Amino acid sequence: MTDNNEIETKSGRVYHAWQNTKGWCNSMLRSIFTSKYFWIALSIGLLLSIQSRAYLQEYVLVVREYAFSIFMIMLALIISIILAKKGAKYLWFVPITLFIGTLSFVYFGGQQYVARYLKYQNLNKVEMVKLPLSGKPMPQPLNSVHVITKEKVSETEEISVPDRIISNDNLWWSMEITPDYFWGKLGSKVRELYIVPGTTPSPDLSKRRKVCFNVGEGLIFSANSYNAAIKSFGPLKYLSYFPVDVRYLPDENGDMVQVISLAKWDGFFFPNIEFGGVIIVKENCSESFVDQVKRVLVGTGTYIAPKDIKKHSYLKQQNLVPYNVYRYMASSFRYQAGFFGPLKAHHKGDIRIPDMPDDQNEQPFIQYFSEVGNKNLSGLFASFALEPYKKDSQGLAISLLIPGDDIDTVYYYHHARKQEGLTGSTAIASKVEDKKKNYDWKANRPIENRLYIRDIAGKRRLLYLTTIVVVKENGNMAGSEPEIAITDATHNAVTFVDVRKTPEEWDAKITETNASMYSTEGGSILKTKEPISENERSESVVEKTQLPQDAAIETDKTEEVLIPAGIPQEFIPEKNESLEAPIETTSQKTK
Numbered sequence: 001m002t003d004n005n006e007i008e009t010k011s012g013r014v015y016h017a018w019q020n021t022k023g024w025c026n027s028m029l030r031s032i033f034t035s036k037y038f039w040i041a042l043s044i045g046l047l048l049s050i051q052s053r054a055y056l057q058e059y060v061l062v063v064r065e066y067a068f069s070i071f072m073i074m075l076a077l078i079i080s081i082i083l084a085k086k087g088a089k090y091l092w093f094v095p096i097t098l099f100i101g102t103l104s105f106v107y108f109g110g111q112q113y114v115a116r117y118l119k120y121q122n123l124n125k126v127e128m129v130k131l132p133l134s135g136k137p138m139p140q141p142l143n144s145v146h147v148i149t150k151e152k153v154s155e156t157e158e159i160s161v162p163d164r165i166i167s168n169d170n171l172w173w174s175m176e177i178t179p180d181y182f183w184g185k186l187g188s189k190v191r192e193l194y195i196v197p198g199t200t201p202s203p204d205l206s207k208r209r210k211v212c213f214n215v216g217e218g219l220i221f222s223a224n225s226y227n228a229a230i231k232s233f234g235p236l237k238y239l240s241y242f243p244v245d246v247r248y249l250p251d252e253n254g255d256m257v258q259v260i261s262l263a264k265w266d267g268f269f270f271p272n273i274e275f276g277g278v279i280i281v282k283e284n285c286s287e288s289f290v291d292q293v294k295r296v297l298v299g300t301g302t303y304i305a306p307k308d309i310k311k312h313s314y315l316k317q318q319n320l321v322p323y324n325v326y327r328y329m330a331s332s333f334r335y336q337a338g339f340f341g342p343l344k345a346h347h348k349g350d351i352r353i354p355d356m357p358d359d360q361n362e363q364p365f366i367q368y369f370s371e372v373g374n375k376n377l378s379g380l381f382a383s384f385a386l387e388p389y390k391k392d393s394q395g396l397a398i399s400l401l402i403p404g405d406d407i408d409t410v411y412y413y414h415h416a417r418k419q420e421g422l423t424g425s426t427a428i429a430s431k432v433e434d435k436k437k438n439y440d441w442k443a444n445r446p447i448e449n450r451l452y453i454r455d456i457a458g459k460r461r462l463l464y465l466t467t468i469v470v471v472k473e474n475g476n477m478a479g480s481e482p483e484i485a486i487t488d489a490t491h492n493a494v495t496f497v498d499v500r501k502t503p504e505e506w507d508a509k510i511t512e513t514n515a516s517m518y519s520t521e522g523g524s525i526l527k528t529k530e531p532i533s534e535n536e537r538s539e540s541v542v543e544k545t546q547l548p549q550d551a552a553i554e555t556d557k558t559e560e561v562l563i564p565a566g567i568p569q570e571f572i573p574e575k576n577e578s579l580e581a582p583i584e585t586t587s588q589k590t591k
Contacts, residue, residue, distance in 0.1 A: 051297075054227035057242060061265065064239055068269045069111060072102040115270040117339055120332035126373055128413045131460050132401065134453045135378075136171050136368040138164065138198040139484055139499050141448045141467050143360045145173050145203065147479035149194055152205045156180050160217050163247035164198060164366045166317050166380055171198035171368060174248045177208065178218030188223070189285075190216035193248055193256065201481045201499045211256050212285035215300060217246040222296040229260045229279050231299030240264045241276045244322035251314045257282055259315075260301065263322045273328045275321045275407045277305045309405055317379025319366045319404035326364045326382040326402055327353060329410060333386060333398060342389070350389035351397050354426045356449075360477070363425075364402070365450045372401055373411045380404040383451050385464075387424040388416070394427040396420075396489060399451060399462070415462075422489040425449040428464045432485045435494040445471045452486060454503070457511050457518045462489045486510060491517055 032038050049056065063070065076099040083092060105111060140148075145162045153159060160176040175194040179185050190213040196203040215228045222228065229243040245261040262276035279301035284291070294300070309315045330353055334342040337349025355362045364382035372381065384400040387393065397416040403409070415422050423431075428449040433441050445468070452465035466485045470478035484499045486506065495513045497506040511518070 053238065054230040057230050057238065060239060061242060064265050065271055066106060069102050069106045073099060111270060115272045116332045117335045118270055119272045119328065120335040123329065123332065124409045126409055126411050128373055128411050131413055131453045131462060132369040132372040134367065135370055136199055137452065137465055137503055138171055139201045139467065139482055141361060141469060144469055144477045144479050144482065147477050148203065149175055149205060151479060153177065156184060158218050164319055164380060165247065165249040167250050172196065173198050173203065176217055176248065178216050185218065185220045188219060189214055209256065212283050213258055213281060214284050214287050214295065215281060225258065225260055228295060228299040229301060232279065232301055244324060249314065249318060255283065259320065261320050261322045263325050273325050275306050275325050277303060278320055279303050316405055319380040321404055321407055325407065329402060329407065330384045330386065330400055333400065347389045351386040352389050353384060354387045354424060356426055356429065361448055365448060366404065367450060369401060377403065385425040385451055387426060394424040396422040396424045422462060423492055425464060428466055428487050431487055431492050431494050432466050443470055444468055446485065454507055456507050463487060464489060488514065493517060
């Protein structure tokens with residue numbers, strides 16, 4: 001009795017509750033592990049989990065993303081158990097504080113805040129001295145192409161979201177055609193693709209590319225590209241890597257291959273999203289039974305790491321990086337003023353990715369650029385027109401370009417730091433609407449305000465290429481031939497160009513339309529008369545004093561007009577032409 005009173009005094013009720021709970025758990029575990037039914041159920045569950053691991057990975061990745069926070073919570077529980085076992089009831093505030101602090105840190109976004117800051121610090125950022133050059137513009141918006149293709153297929157076919165690819169120095173739209181319904185998808189293959197020119201406003205969809213892939217984005221079960229990619233992962237890759245995008249493009253031999261883009265979680269304490277490489281799947285029409293079993297169990301495809309992409313010529317200059325990786329990298333630029341830059345009531349150097357509510361395709365826009373950076377790179381880039389964090393401030397802060405085949409280096413041009421005073425993409429739609437006040441802007445909509453940088457009037461100018469499309473009542477695009485408006489980000493001057501003409505003809509149209517406006521900028525000085533000497537000036541003054549009262553007065557003043565270097569010759573007046581209105585004499589005013 002005395003011993004029990006001592007235990008009661010030393011340990012308290014918590015100790016007895018812990019001893020009872022531990023005893024009950026031990027007896028329960030002994031009865032479970034000695035049952036043969038348990039081992040049978042465990043074996044079946046493991047087999048089903050292994051076979052269904054492609055569907056379970058999303059939950060595993062959640063644990064992977066918040067592994068550090070889960071570790072801290074488990075540490076708080078372990079400390080609580082140790083304190084309960086030792087009866088240290090006055091130290092309970094330690095695990096409770098740790099537990100509540102970890103949950104609050106995750107709930108209020110602290111983990112993502114730190115992860116993005118570390119991402120920005122680790123980026124290899126190169127500030128461009130001059131702006132790159134846009135090329136090969138694709139007039140049709142992505143979703144408009146998707147609508148057009150859906151109108152060309154039968155009721156039992158389904159079209160994947162278009163992808164921009166580059167082949168033979170030309171841009172193309174690439175799309176997968178698969179069965180639309182369950183029974184059609186079951187046991188089916190990808191047998192047809194749409195590969196259509198990207199620079200034409202009215203793509204020809206009368207021809208299809210014949211292929212034979214055993215897995216596809218629109219297929220199901222083991223024939224689904226995402227499931228096949230996940231099953232091909234080893235244990236370590238399974239915990240971090242995941243497929244995001246599927247696209248088709250030709251290899252160095254001209255044969256079509258399927259490219260599955262991967263992303264991964266990098267880091268343990270504060271993981272961030274990185275580009276994880278690609279998986280290449282080749283055509284295989286003669287799949288044997290062994291190949292089918294292998295695909296069901298361990299997936300298919302050949303993995304290529306990001307560092308090895310440059311070794312494959314057909315992967316260079318392509319858009320391979322997943323969109324969520326692009327946006328994660330762009331959002332990290334919020335920390336350009338330091339760790340505390342994005343904090344509320346501060347926002348020093350803070351930026352945002354401007355997503356317009358009417359746009360059906362968010363930034364980044366995949367575009368072709370050349371002369372990028374000091375290495376003069378060219379190819380497909382993800383372009384961002386970043387704006388200040390405050391939504392009312394619609395100026396262009398940073399132009400950000402991320403190569404589509406490599407994220408080792410990102411290129412940016414800091415307009416705000418240079419105080420260039422350029423208009424941001426979110427303000428362009430209203431400029432376009434104001435230019436054509438007679439349009440029905442409820443049925444028509446300016447979308448995808450893409451960066452468009454060209455050499456115009458002797459200067460490399462930043463403009464926006466905007467597509468005007470018809471939007472139906474259900475919110476979908478009509479999929480017709482669009483109109484193109486190009487807006488000068490400096491002067492807010494909007495020029496409507498012929499969508500069927502070449503970019504060089506667009507440049508000439510912009511130069512002609514804005515010639516008078518560009519003439520006010522700095523440039524060469526055109527002198528309409530030769531300078532006169534002091535003696536000639538004195539003689540001229542004497543002659544003028546002897547003129548009759550009603551005679552016309554001729555001026556010897558040297559007339560100077562600012563003419564930019566890139567204005568065509570036909571817009572420059574001849575030297576003998578008068579550039580100013582004639583000067584009225586006193587007698588003329590009287591008349």
